[in-house]
Amino acid sequence: MTTSPLQSRDLDRDHASPGRFAMITGRVGAIFVAALGVVHTGVNTYGFALADWQPWAEYLIFGLGLSVIAFALAFGAWKLSTANRPRWPVAVLVGIGGLLLILQTVGIAITDPALLIRPLGPGLWSIVGGPALVLEVVALGASWIGAVRRHPAR
Structure with a gap:
C-alpha cells in the first residue's frame, strides 16, 4: 500500500479564507x-415559438439543457466564492466550464465577431464569465x- 505525503482530509481543508480576489472573480x-443562461433560455424559447413549437427534443436538449448547465455552473462558482472549505470536484468543473466559455468566445470571434458585442448573443457574457x-x-x-505549504501534513 502506498501513502501520500498529503492526508486525504487535508485536500478539502482550507486553512485560510479563499481571498478577496477569488471571491470577486467567482461572483463576477x-x-x-x-x-448567459437567462439570455440563452429567452432566445431559444423565442426561436422555438417561431418554429411553431415543433422540435421539442432539440429545444429541451440544446435550449433548456444548456441553460440548466449554465445555471449549475453559476451556482457552483458562487458557492466556491463564498465557501471556507472549497469542494475541489466543484472547482474542477467550474474551471472546465470557464475554459469552455473561453473556447466559445474564441470560436465566436473567428466565425461571427458581431456576436461579441450583442447583449442577446453569447459572446458578451462569455468574454467576462469564462476568464x-x-x-x-x-x-x-x-x-x-x-x-x-504553511501547514504540511504530519
Missing part, C-alpha cells in the same frame, strides 16, 4: 454565466497550495 463569473471562472479556480488553487 457567476453573475455573467447566470446572465473570471478560470481566475477564481486558479486563485483558489494558489490559496490551497499556500495553505498546504
